[in-house]
Amino acid sequence: MLSLELQEGDKKLLYLGVRNKYCAACAQRSPKELHACYKNWNASSSEMENDIIRSGFLAAEKDHGVQYTRFIGDGDSSVHTTLIHGIPG
């Protein structure tokens, strides 16, 4: 799982994006069985990181004109490189 939080100061949560590759229910039973599925991402982990970062930054810039304050990832430091160098503008 990967989540990105954008906050204004320490007050308001501006954006929260979550991508899940894993769903416990999917892992334990037949995928055809209906359940509240937590899995919302099927591509690779690096694409997941880029997608959530891009979505979060675009939403924050568009709606609030703020910068990101906090990133919670899986320890892959390349994500921070993406954050610093990969954001247009």
Ligand SMILES: [Zn+2]
């Ligand atoms: Zn599921």
